[in-house]
Amino acid sequence: xxxxxLILSVVSIANMAVLGVLIVMFAKMYVKTRAQLPMGMIxxxxxxxxxxxxxxxxxxxxxxxxxxxxxxxxLGVGIAELIGxxxxxxxxxx
Numbered sequence: 008x009x010x011x012x013l014i015l016s017v018v019s020i021a022n023m024a025v026l027g028v029l030i031v032m033f034a035k036m037y038v039k040t041r042a043q044l045p046m047g048m049i050x051x052x053x054x055x056x057x058x059x060x061x062x063x064x065x066x067x068x069x070x071x072x073x074x075x076x077x078x079x080x081x082l083g084v085g086i087a088e089l090i091g092x093x094x095x096x097x098x099x100x101x
Contacts, residue, residue: 009070011070011073011075011078011082012066012067013066015062015063015066015078015081015082015085016063016066016067018082018085018086019059019063019066019085020059020063021089022059022085022089022092023056023060023063025089025092025093026052026055026059026092028096029052029092029095029096029099030049030052032100033046033049033052034049037049055088055092062085
């Protein structure tokens with residue numbers, strides 16, 4: 008595996024970890040309140056989780072198809088998503 012693919016996969020796995028925590032938090036909120044908003048957030052977080060699963064699998068298995076020139080863009084998107092998710096998690100924890 009190329010180092011670029013490994014870095015992208017690690018970022019996707021980090022995103023999945025944060026999303027997993029968010030899904031659990033929203034599930035607890037839903038159980039307590041039965042409100043629709045936490046259910047919607049579970050769906051959104053689950054779709055983002057699926058997006059990262061597919062991305063990580065692609066980085067692991069199809070690294071020969073990714074050009075080195077696209078690496079900074081993919082990494083930037085992954086890191087921006089990770090930063091946004093961490094901020095969202097911090098807000099939800101308060």
